[in-house]
Amino acid sequence: MTMQGKTPETIILGAGLTGLSAAYHGGGTVYEKSDGPGGKCISPKIDGYTFDLGIHVLHTRNEYVLNLLQNELKVDFIMQDRAAWIYSHETLTHYPFQANTFGLPIPIVKECLLSFIHAYQKSNGSKSHVYHNYEDWINAHFGKGIAKHFMVPYAEKFWTVSPKEMTTDWLDVRVPMPTLEEVVEGALTRQTKGFGPNIKFRYPTVNGIFELAESFVRGGVNVFLNKTAIQVDLERKKITFSDGTSCSYEVLISTIPLPELVRLSRVPEPIVAAAERLRYNSILCVNLGIDRDNLNANHWIYFPEKEYSFFRISFLKNFAASMTPGGKSSISAEIAYSGGQSVNKEQIVERVVEDLVKAKILLQKDRIDLVDVRDMKYGYVIYDHDREQSLKMIKNFFRKNSVLVAGRYGNWEYQWMDDAILDGKKVAEEASDFVARGVK
Ligand SMILES: Cc1cc2nc3c(=O)[nH]c(=O)nc-3n(C[C@H](O)[C@H](O)[C@H](O)COP(=O)(O)OP(=O)(O)OC[C@H]3O[C@@H](n4cnc5c(N)ncnc54)[C@H](O)[C@@H]3O)c2cc1C
Numbered sequence: 001m002t003m004q005g006k007t008p009e010t011i012i013l014g015a016g017l018t019g020l021s022a023a024y025h026g027g028g029t030v031y032e033k034s035d036g037p038g039g040k041c042i043s044p045k046i047d048g049y050t051f052d053l054g055i056h057v058l059h060t061r062n063e064y065v066l067n068l069l070q071n072e073l074k075v076d077f078i079m080q081d082r083a084a085w086i087y088s089h090e091t092l093t094h095y096p097f098q099a100n101t102f103g104l105p106i107p108i109v110k111e112c113l114l115s116f117i118h119a120y121q122k123s124n125g126s127k128s129h130v131y132h133n134y135e136d137w138i139n140a141h142f143g144k145g146i147a148k149h150f151m152v153p154y155a156e157k158f159w160t161v162s163p164k165e166m167t168t169d170w171l172d173v174r175v176p177m178p179t180l181e182e183v184v185e186g187a188l189t190r191q192t193k194g195f196g197p198n199i200k201f202r203y204p205t206v207n208g209i210f211e212l213a214e215s216f217v218r219g220g221v222n223v224f225l226n227k228t229a230i231q232v233d234l235e236r237k238k239i240t241f242s243d244g245t246s247c248s249y250e251v252l253i254s255t256i257p258l259p260e261l262v263r264l265s266r267v268p269e270p271i272v273a274a275a276e277r278l279r280y281n282s283i284l285c286v287n288l289g290i291d292r293d294n295l296n297a298n299h300w301i302y303f304p305e306k307e308y309s310f311f312r313i314s315f316l317k318n319f320a321a322s323m324t325p326g327g328k329s330s331i332s333a334e335i336a337y338s339g340g341q342s343v344n345k346e347q348i349v350e351r352v353v354e355d356l357v358k359a360k361i362l363l364q365k366d367r368i369d370l371v372d373v374r375d376m377k378y379g380y381v382i383y384d385h386d387r388e389q390s391l392k393m394i395k396n397f398f399r400k401n402s403v404l405v406a407g408r409y410g411n412w413e414y415q416w417m418d419d420a421i422l423d424g425k426k427v428a429e430e431a432s433d434f435v436a437r438g439v440k
Contacts, residue, residue: 010431011239011247014255015223017041017417018407020216021424022253023223026432030221031241033228037217039255040408041417043208046372048325051287053374054334055300055314056209059198060418068421073215077202078320082194083298087359088150088305095302097150098142099178099186099195108149113187115143120180133385134163134171141177154304158311160281160338161382170383170414173197203319212417229256232265234401251402251431255424257378257409258394271397274390278412280339283379286310286352288331289370295329296361308359309351310335328369331356336379345373381412404430 010028012019016039023030036042043050058077060066069075084095089108094100098116101109123129123140131137138151155163176195178186185191194200204211217223231240232252240246254261262275300314310333316323317330324330333352337343349371356362381387391412398405406427408415415423 009249010251010253010428010435011249012253012255013229013239013261014039014407014410015213015225016255016407017213017216017420018255018410018424018427019253020213020221020223021421022255022406022428022431023221023424024216024219024428025425026428028253028428028431029247030223031227031229031239031247032223032225033242035225037221037223037225038210038213040376041209041213043210044372044374045208047289047370049287049289049328049330049370049372050208050323051285051316051330051332051372051374052209053376054283054285054332054379055312056417057198057201057203057299057319058209058212058417059201060416062418062422065418065421069212069215073219075211075215076205078205080201080203080299080319082199082201083318084300084302085298086150086302086304087308088303092301094186094190096176096178096195097154097304098146099176099182099193100191101146101183101187102190104149108145109187112143112145112149113184115145115147116183117143117180119143131168134166134168136164137168137171138163150304153306154302154311157304157306158281158336159380159382160336161279161384165382165384167383167385167387169388174414205320206322208316208320208323209417229264232261232403234265234267234403237402249402251404251434253427253431254398254403254405255407255410258391258405258412261398261403261405261410262394265398265401265403267397271394274393277386277390278394279382279384279387281336281379281382282339282341283376284335284337284343284345284348285374285376286333286335286349287370287372287374288333288353288356288368289324289372290329290331290362291327291367291369292329293327295331301361303355303359308355309333309348310355313356313361331361339379339382340377343375345375349373378409381408381414383414387412402434404434 012028012030015030015032015037043052085092093103101112138147228242229239230242238248259275296315312334314332406423
């Protein structure tokens with residue numbers, strides 16, 4: 001059976017923010033394997049609680065994206081001042097660690113401060129330095145103390161690989177870089193100054209972060225759901241779905257994870273090998289509904305230490321009151337594990353609860369109303385030393401075959417939601433150029 005057999009057109013695989021944005025900006029038919037749109041930008045609603053897939057806040061300053069979401073697609077946001085902390089050495093300190101060591105045991109503050117000054121003196125004036133890996137970069141910018149007490153253990157826990165295996169081309173604004181004065185100030189006082197791209201963020205008043213994805217559907221994007229692509233025939237330009245249907249395309253926009261696209265298509269051996277070299281971490285999200293009001297006043301807390309199972313926990317009620325039923329709270333714990341491996345979900349839930357009690361977030365007597373576990377096979381793309389070259393090969397190959405890749409997993413990049421929306425717009429424009437030029 002053929003659904004779109006007569007007129008080949010632009011087909012979009014995946015209805016995450018990238019696919020939805022591509023369809024909104026350029027038209028085309030969207031096919032999605034899940035039973036709803038949104039991809040990573042969904043917010044499951046269970047028994048009056050709403051959860052996201054890990055922390056999802058909109059911290060963009062991009063005027064186009066803000067205008068699109070707020071004015072065109074009518075998303076109603078609450079503006080928030082971020083309250084983010086780090087729990088280490090049984091102490092809560094403000095995020096980011098490098099600018100806020102005040103409150104930690106004095107020998108640790110001293111070690112962090114002295115080695116920061118040493119690194120500062122050493123690197124002063126040599127901004128053009130080339131760093132061999134992320135760990136070198138950390139040591140050069142923050143010194144060995146901050147590296148040892150936060151940056152390296154957190155990187156290992158979050159990325160699931162040594163920072164020595166990573167490049168630095170993903171850093172951009174992602175790791176805040178306080179000045180010497182700010183580091184000293186934050187060692188001597190509990191400074192109130194915020195750092196990083198998300199010191200202020202927007203969050204939808206209702207529906208959780210899914211409101212962003214849903215706004216595109218309200219804006220007219222139509223998605224064919226429960227359509228899992230199982231084969232992409234590059235020669236005949238035809239996609240087959242798991243329900244036996246198929247469609248033809250002139251240009252294919254693929255937002256599904258790049259290794260999956262390679263698996264579905266018949267590609268030369270070097271492309272298969274390049275795809276096997278693409279690395280990623282996976283994220284497990286343990287969501288808990290708690291029978292206690294006002295459990296915690298913050299947005300989220302980072303946990304760099306290995307003895308805690310999660311790298312981060314968040315309190316969704318503080319993002320928007322609509323996220324929990326009256327008189328209740330919720331916690332979302334994020335656990336990173338090595339890409340594609342498996343985790344025992346029952347054991348991990350028990351461990352998360354134990355760790356929350358150990359960190360004094362939960363009390364022994366707290367009643368847990370609800371447990372919900374979400375597993376994300378593809379969490380974050382790992383920027384290792386092979387990524388750039390492998391990626392170039394794969395993308396060039398698909399481009400020559402009228403397949404344009406886009407989005408966080410299609411382009412295999414560390415993209416945020418605003419990047420995904422902008423990438424969707426960009427690829428829609430490229431696709432219409434392809435069609436106009438009649439590229440085969
Ligand atoms: C834990 C976590 C926290 C994040 N926090 C933030 C944040 O705070 N702020 C921020 O701005 N961004 C955040 N992001 C990034 C944000 O989620 C992404 O940039 C964005 O949602 C990616 O959208 P996408 O459409 O590119 O990919 P996805 O949302 O993954 O969409 C891809 C779609 O393809 C579908 N698909 C896959 N295979 C097939 C197939 N064979 N056939 C058909 N369909 C298929 C999938 O079901 C999915 O719907 C976070 C991401 C993660 C993982």
